[in-house]
Amino acid sequence: MVRYVGKRLFYTLLLMLFVSLTVYFIFDLLPSDPARLGCVKGCPDSTVELNRIKLGLDVPVIEQWWRFILGLFQGRSYGTGDATFSCPAPALGYSWNRHACVTDVIKETFPVTLSLALGALFMWLALGVSLGILAARKKGKWQDKASTVFVLVGTSLPTFITGIMVVLFIVLQFNVVDPLEIGIWHSPFTDPVGWLQTFFFPCATLALAYAATYTRFTRSNVIEISQEDYIRTARAKGLSEKVILRKHTLRAAIAPIVTMAGMDFAALFGGAVITESIFSLNGLGKLSIKAVTETFDLPIIVATTLIASSFVVIMNLLVDIAYAYIDPRVRTK
Amino acid sequence: MSNFLEVQNLSVSFPTHDGLVKASNDVSFNVALGETLAIVGESGSGKSVSNLAVMGLHNPNSTVISGQAFLNLESGPIDVISAPAESVRKLRGKEMAMIFQDPMSALHPFYTVGDQIAEAWLLHNDGKKTDAIARATEMLNLVGIPDAHKRVNEFPHQFSGGMRQRVMIAMALVNNPSLLIADEPTTALDVTVQAQILQLLGKLQKELNMAIILITHDLGVVAEVADRVAVMYGGRIVEEGKVDDIFYNSAHPYTRGLLNSIPRVDKVGSHRLHAIPGQPPSLIALPKGCSFAARCEYKRFTQGSICNESVPALTVGTNGHSARCHLTPAQVVQHSLEIGTGA
């Protein structure tokens, strides 16, 4: 097992190197010129050049990338003369737009997205799976029909509609938080109430759409598994329906749900742009969108892309491990 | 030998959109401790359905069951058809157990065989997990699985088909049930393994003194292990008796037809397999008369259209050999010679 994990991690590292290189190349191919962006009064070419040097875009792409890789281990320096400053290792670059080392910007935004993703994950699993089980158990009855309505509504309402409605008609209307406190970060360790106030509604909004999908999926999964022969065997052994559901049916139904949840979770790291924007959260999604569409902040783009892709890869690995733990048939290699 | 299980007039129907499916109709049979009753018939003849009803494994919301099935326990007889579901559940796995056809899918893939057997034991016994696993190991030994103490911690997919069926048997018998219902236990296995399993069942029956109901469509299996045989067709029992009587003295056209359709190694020259012409009846729309009438070669020997008019009763003959036919057993034997399909 250890060797297996070790091997996977090694490949992950290789993949990250490749991803970072790709980001640099793509950025280089973009038609707009970031060096010219700050220019208001049609700056002289010498200034544009200075800008280019400042942004590190004056050297070939490969060298830009190599400097980035070195920076991860050695740190990086910027500026000239008395105004030199540096970012300590692991340096992901410097964001001129935010006047901060990218590593620090990530340190700031990552917990926000993590809170959003974890909270939403917990909510949609709790709601989706339990509702799905209920619907499966009460197949055909009103509980099942009600869950179908929920699924329809949840999957057809996009987050930007539910989000705006929640913000305007619940959060602001009922003064859930002070209006200017919306989306402000509070650490869950030092200020759990504040953290909850900030994250409850965004997590719920995000979770709603997922919960609907998971309800439908869990329901069909449970129904399908209930028809399996080994469930009949369990019943023949004399086990009660409750025990059968809990120990036999659910244990089997969980496996694909775990896989789905892992991948959905990973996608939120950089993907929950709409929710983060509507709820004014200072997260990775908002950060990366701004960097790509407005500020062309290459160091930020590289960092957020790497984080997003490494999360996907790592979650892939974790899901595989979890699946192997649940389903022994997958194990022996 | 006293009867452990007495099934009387058991009928199982399934209400569907298209109508009431009468899967089994007025079925009665008994089985005693130490005895093996084989229930034979084609798919859809009602053999599994009736036995599932005895085990209480039908979905109460979608099944209509009438009749009685008495388990003659030490504490007294109990009718599992009318008893509350919870009491029946307590009997499952303890007094009566069932094993099924496909051992590949009948075991939970995520738990070790030891855990699954232990679970069955812990349900009806107080004890710790370690005791249960020990008992499971014992059972695995009993059913002839080598290296039982190691294999008890393995998963079903690590066993071959035959081994898995042994595991199923171990799990079914871990609490020493008095009745084992084996629903086509060897159908999915190859012939050599089949023989081993049957042998095992026979051995265990002697050791544990249990009643066995063996459901099968394979007459060869019946000949091997059965003490008595019940033949079912169209949801009814059409013939019942000791195994020799059934094989050598069958009193029902359907049974005769079945026996004749077995390929024989000792037949001289080549001749075509004799199949019974026609299809089994629809269980939703059972004919008014005998359900085998449409395919019966003996019908011409009866009076008028009595076969199509009324369902024959199950008449009991000598030695407890009964048959459901408008012809008497003697007549059947006689006409069989005429048809030229002698036993």
Next chain:
Amino acid sequence: MSFNKMTKGIFASISATALVAGITLVGAAAPANAATPTTGGTLYYYSHQEQWAAMDPSLMYTGRDMVWASAHIFRNLTSFKPAPGKAGTTLIPDLATNTGVPSNKAKTWKFTLRPGVTWEDGSAITCADLKYGMSRNFAQELFEGGPYYAVSWLDIPEEDDGSSAYKGPYVKTGQAAYDKAVTCSADNRTITYNLKRSVPDFNYFTTYPASGPIKKSADTGEAYGMKPLSSGPYKIDKYEINGTMELSRNTKWKKSSDPIRTPYPDKITVRFGLSEDVRDEISMKDTQKNGVNLDGLQLNNNITFFTNQNAVDKARSINTDDPFTGYLAANTSPGHLDCVQVRKAVFFAYPTAEIIKANGGTKFYGTPGDNPVKPSMGIDYIKTKGNIHDPNYKIEGNPTYAKKLLEEAKTACPEAYDRATNPEKGLKYYRADTSGNKTMAVIVEEALKKAGFVIETVYKPSGTYNTELKNYKKETDFLGSGWASDWPNASTVLPELLGEGCCNYTFNKTTKEYPAFKKILDKALVELDRNKQAKLWQQASQYAMDQYWYIFTVFNKSQEVWGSKVGGVFYWDLGSLAFGNMYVKK
């Protein structure tokens, strides 16, 4: 109509003589509400933006940001009188004892610091700080994008590529040249600036934080803007992008050294990064009663909020002329709209009413303009003759008259006429491919076609539009843009937009009318008599309008909203709410 990146800002009407010599204008700020201001409480500001455009003085170029910063943390040599209306554009001394002493035909300027001006750490503000602050503008490797005046005007030689020989205080190349151009007196209290040419409005540039003092020992370089040292009545406790900026009282600031500022609130908090819908909802529903919306509302919310207002909402909002002008420049270079008759025809065919309507209407967007200079600029503005005041002008466009003009062009400039009407040639209008632009393109095309023009809109990707502009502007026949003067003098409008300045999209240098125009501009730029100067600007404006270098001009409006418990709010003609005047009502 697309606007270029708007980082200029401020300042509208003038109160004449403040330019020359040192009349310290006394007078308390006169807020619109006559109630007595209350001291204390926390005043909030909130915005959709993630941060101020810049809080580093050397980078600050947005009007709103500069007004805000000047009110709270950055004192400069000179400032403007905090008052509504024309009075608010009066130049007054701030850190200096007067509004500056020019000499040598305004090629040299001297300022003396008041006594008692201090930093938040208690140390005195000195001439060395002023000198250092100004020198930082030359560090173009870090501060390119900020105001360019210091680099343009200070008497330091240039290199061949147009950049200054002085490379800033971090690299120190050319430091000697800088030290000669900017000198301090022996007592470190008087600073002298030596300029390349006469700059009569230099003391307007000294209202800019870019010209203000910076303490060298406190300078952290690139990230200084995240925690600058304050010279004003408040200091920065915290500044988080997409979070909050929190100010509390600077106990070292002395009222006796500062006749301008009235810091009533105890604390000030700015919230950044709100979604636009949340920001608007808070403003419209008055959920944050002691908060001020820094951005204004989205257009549809503007329309909802400003229509049929009740008394409370009316009292906490304003719809006013702002310092911005929008215009559509004609490319007058050969091969394009190089004929005045053709341009005039376009002017009269242009569907002004519909374009304004598409942008929000005259109530919210603006009114047709008759001058590149806005009326709120005061004496530099004149109601020009002709253009929108021509009896043939119709606000919805006059295709009949335009057709007639086009006919005249046939004989006057047949080549240009052919280009504009020949189906195989035709006029080209390069636009970014946004949906808003597409709507307006259709309106413009239809109107011009009615007058007999052949016109095609060429759509370009909006993502790269700004960076590709340097190419597009040569190929297009029309280019829309916007502008606001840096301060109340047309010197920051006409030369920039229609002269040799940064943002002239008309290519009028290629026309034969240009030299005469340029002569007027050059004369006005060095005219020391303010009234004479104003007359010259008026002359130049009329000249430009007669040439129809602009096909369309609009005087923009802006709408602001604040909470009902914020008192002392008025609109400063500099171009934003008067931030330093506000207080929290009890």
